[in-house]
Amino acid sequence: MRENVEIVSEDTLRKVRIPPGQFETKKWPILHAGSTPRVNLETWSLSFFGLVETPLSLNWTELRAMPASRVFADMHCVTRWSMLDNTWEGVLVGDLMPRVRPRPEAKFVLVHAEQGWTTNLPLADFLADDALFAWSRNGEELAPDHGRPLRLVVPKLYAWKSAKWVRGIEFLADDQPGFWEQNGYHMRGDPWAEQRFW
Numbered sequence: 731m732r733e734n735v736e737i738v739s740e741d742t743l744r745k746v747r748i749p750p751g752q753f754e755t756k757k758w759p760i761l762h763a764g765s766t767p768r769v770n771l772e773t774w775s776l777s778f779f780g781l782v783e784t785p786l787s788l789n790w791t792e793l794r795a796m797p798a799s800r801v802f803a804d805m806h807c808v809t810r811w812s813m814l815d816n817t818w819e820g821v822l823v824g825d826l827m828p829r830v831r832p833r834p835e836a837k838f839v840l841v842h843a844e845q846g847w848t849t850n851l852p853l854a855d856f857l858a859d860d861a862l863f864a865w866s867r868n869g870e871e872l873a874p875d876h877g878r879p880l881r882l883v884v885p886k887l888y889a890w891k892s893a894k895w896v897r898g899i900e901f902l903a904d905d906q907p908g909f910w911e912q913n914g915y916h917m918r919g920d921p922w923a924e925q926r927f928w
C-alpha cells in the first residue's frame with residue numbers, strides 16, 4: 731500500500747502508530763453530523779477566499795485537471811478509533827497554494843463543507859505536506875457517506891478536521907471555532923497530545 735505514493739505521512743513511520751487512548755479498526759466507520767448531501771458536479775465548486783492574494787474558485791473539471799498525488803497516512807477519530815494504511819489520492823494543498831497565495835496576516839483557516847458544516851485549524855497544519863483534497867482511498871472513489879466527491883484530509887490532526895464534502899477554505903487572521911469546536915472540541919486537535927476537548 732505504501733508503493734507508488736508521492737507523500738508518506740510522517741506519523742506512519744512511528745514505532746507505535748496508534749496514539750494514546752485510541753484503538754485500531756480495520757473497517758472504515760462512517761461518522762458525521764446530519765445527512766449525506768447529494769452533490770451535483772455540474773454546479774459544484776471549491777473556493778479559496780478571505781485573506782488571500784488571489785481568490786480562486788475551481789469547478790470539478792478544473793480541479794481534476796490539477797496534478798494528482800497519493801498520500802499514505804493514518805486516520806484518528808476523537809471517538810477513539812484509528813484506521814491505519816490509507817492511500818489517499820487527490821490534489822495536495824501545497825499544489826494549490828501557489829494559485830491562492832495566502833496573505834501574511836492569514837494564520838488560520840475555516841473549512842466550509844456542504845450544509846454549512848465547518849471546522850477550523852491553524853494555517854500551518856492546513857499547509858502540512860501530507861494534507862490534500864482527496865477523491866479516493868485505497869484505489870476506490872469515495873462513497874457518498876465518506877465525502878464524495880471531495881474531502882479534505884489532514885492526517886496529523888483528529889479526523890473531524892478532515893471535512894467531508896468540502897466546498898471552501900476561508901483564510902483568517904484570528905481563529906474561529908467550527909461546528910464541533912463550538913461544541914467543545916479542541917481548536918487544534920493533535921491526536922498525539924490528546925487534544926480532544928478544551
Ligand SMILES: Nc1nc2c(c(=O)[nH]1)N[C@H]1C(S)=C(S)[C@@H](COP(=O)(O)O)O[C@H]1N2
Binds near residue numbers: 758759875877889895
Ligand atoms: N462535512 C463533514 N465532515 C466531517 C464530519 C461531519 O460531521 N461533517 N465529521 C468528521 C469526523 S468527526 C470524522 S471522524 C470523519 C469521519 O470520516 P468518515 O465518515 O469517512 O470515516 O469525518 C469528519 N468530517
Ligand SMILES: [Mo]
Binds near residue numbers: 807809
Ligand atoms: Mo470523529
